[in-house]
Amino acid sequence: MIELRSVTKVFPGGARAVDNVSLQIHQGEFCVLLGPSGCGKTTTLKMINRLVPLTAGEIHVGDRDIRSLRVTDLRRRIGYAIQEVGLFPHMTVAQNIAIVPRLLGWPAARRRARAHDLLELLGLTPADDYLRRYPAELSGGQRQRVGVARALGADPAILLMDEPFGAIDPITRERLQDEFLRIQNEIRKTVVFVTHDIHEAIKLGDRVALMRDGRLVQHAPPAQLLSQPADDFVRGFVGTDRTLKSLRLTAVRDVMGASPARARIGDTLVAAREAMDKLGKTVLPVADDEDTFVGWISRTVATGSGLVGARVIPYLVLGSPGMPLNEALALMLESATGQLAIVDDERRLVGLVTFETLFERVRRPPEPPSASEVQP
């Protein structure tokens, strides 16, 4: 979909901002350009829509050399989102979103309908309320959303995003990232996204292109970037807590294993002790007759005779299969038993996450495809 071939940019004065970068971005892929400031990531992005002219090399967008198109035509086909200040303050939200549609000559009714739909897609509802507002009447997070809606205005196949969530508070940013992932799952655009934030890159990218001093250092799925850094620079950039970061890339369902052994509330304590001995465990999850998870039974409380039901340790936290492992870890630390029961929507026990599970995952990093299954 987008192909950069030996792209080089030398600015007047001799600064080599981008140095022989080759990069392929597939249709529907979310590619993050990551790196410290001044590494050439923004310049690379801007060369794709010709805001910055190439010094050498070629860029192809959908099989066509970008230089073979009229520059305004090229840009109208590519969505462009920058930090919130890029909104036009003298135009309403509706006018801002409809800029490219208007340039393309869409009739007014269609432009308005499109703006309305995009606001709904981005969760700015009731949309009619927002259409008439001006950027100054919105909060930072809302402006950011309008910026993304504007980039999607004419439904381009490609989106270029230059730190679009850069200028907002961390909580709002996190929420916008989650929402954008949800939207991206729906609309499957080819996205090139610039950021200097490693967390953002790992969370959003299908693949991450890490740049340094104008060169491409490593282009890989986030999991691989974390588990197999190409060199010391990458290792340093992803940080010493890269193991923890990598947990976010795996969903609980990928590690929780088959349906776990369990005790029933109707079992006798003797039977439960025997089961623990046989499995070599000190704790078992307990389910009722409908297989609903009710709590834990441990060797310490399962003494004497009677039924399991009378001695159940109530649970404090529950996990779900779609949850990323970093969240599961946080919950485990709060759990009474140091284990996390994973339940489905009917609270039926479907899996178990233990510290052993996590150790194993950290030692044997996941295959890249599992990354896309994480549900935020």
Next chain:
Amino acid sequence: MRRNLILVVLLLGLASVTAWVTHIGRVGFFMMAPPEKLLAALREHVEIVLVAEAIAIAVGIPLGLLLSRRSFSRGAPILSAITSVGQTVPTLALVGVFSIMLGLGLRSAIVALAVYTVLPIVRNTYAGLTSVDARVREAARGMGMSPAQTLWRVEFPLAVPLIMAGIRTSTVLNVGSAAVAGMIGAGGLGEIIMTGVSLRLVEMILQGAAPTAALAILLDRLLETIGTRATPRGLRLALRRELAER
């Protein structure tokens, strides 16, 4: 509100001064300008100002626009030099020079005034267009606006407040400078002032000066209102918000 009150008091004061010196009719041998002559002079004055200002706007905005384009960026330092020096040249000298070049009368007065008062308009148009946030401009280009579309749909509307401020400054300057035009026989309130100066009659100087000042104040206020109205609503909200956050 309080500002408006001060303004009204000031205007009433100037009006009563004018009425009073007109009312006294004569001082010694000398006749004051009769009411009908004063009104005619006032009308002439307004006409001179309006014509000169119209020329200044018609020339100043395109010139400022041209200088703000990248291909003319080398002209910008020359412009700022001309504006800062130009403003220090006394109006009197400028009017004098043009009266020698074009002869005495209304025409050279108007040309001199237009040349003098075009400078704030050029400067503010230039400043308004070049002060548009670079990221806003880049967003416009990045979405596929042509240079002309960027100018008319984005840069120009955002420059309106500064351009209007330039027109306001220029008009006030114009009202004052037009009084000098009386010196070369262009008519207006300047003629009454000049007569007063040569006869050493303070009353008569006041008879011309007080309405001139009132006119300047009135036009200043009027243009402030027009400037606010002409500013796009969204931009007005943004400026207000910016002020509140400071």
